[in-house]
Amino acid sequence: MSVTDKEKTAPWETAPTGSGVAQELAASGALDDLFExxxxxxxxxxxxxxxxxxxxxxxxxxGLQAELTDHLGYEKGEPAKAARGNARNGTTTKxxxxxxxxxxxxxxxxxxxxxxxxxxx
Numbered sequence: 001m002s003v004t005d006k007e008k009t010a011p012w013e014t015a016p017t018g019s020g021v022a023q024e025l026a027a028s029g030a031l032d033d034l035f036e037x038x039x040x041x042x043x044x045x046x047x048x049x050x051x052x053x054x055x056x057x058x059x060x061x062x063g064l065q066a067e068l069t070d071h072l073g074y075e076k077g078e079p080a081k082a083a084r085g086n087a088r089n090g091t092t093t094k095x096x097x098x099x100x101x102x103x104x105x106x107x108x109x110x111x112x113x114x115x116x117x118x119x120x121x
Contacts, residue, residue, distance in 0.1 A: 045100070052100035060096065064107040 016024075025031050034051075037043040044050045068088065069075055076088065091106040 047101045048103070050101050053098065053103040056098060056100065057096070057103045057105050060105050061107065064105075068108050 022031075034043070038045060038051070045052050047053070065076060072088065088108075090109065092109045093104050093106055095102060095104050
């Protein structure tokens with residue numbers, strides 16, 4: 001039995017790259033409407049209300065939630081078991097200063113900082 005080139009390739013060698021995904025989106029035309037809005041001035045790329053900071057914010061918040069879910073062992077919205085010592089205890093707002101602009105993101109509080117949501121929140 002012979003091993004094909006595809007079988008010899010390690011998974012990390014075939015994983016899509018960010019630039020590869022962007023090229024695929026551009027080639028498919030999926031970015032055309034977006035770039036038209038940028039070129040017309042309707043959408044800013046950088047700055048407080050820019051597209052790039054908004055995308056970065058979404059990526060960071062998703063990453064933080066996934067990390068917290070992995071750490072706690074249950075999905076957001078699931079009832080915490082009484083035996084668990086760790087539970088989701090709210091979020092805090094953090095300001096991120098990046099090369100594409102500053103933005104606020106919500107994530108788990110830092111160590112020793114509990115956040116209590118008012119009833120019904």
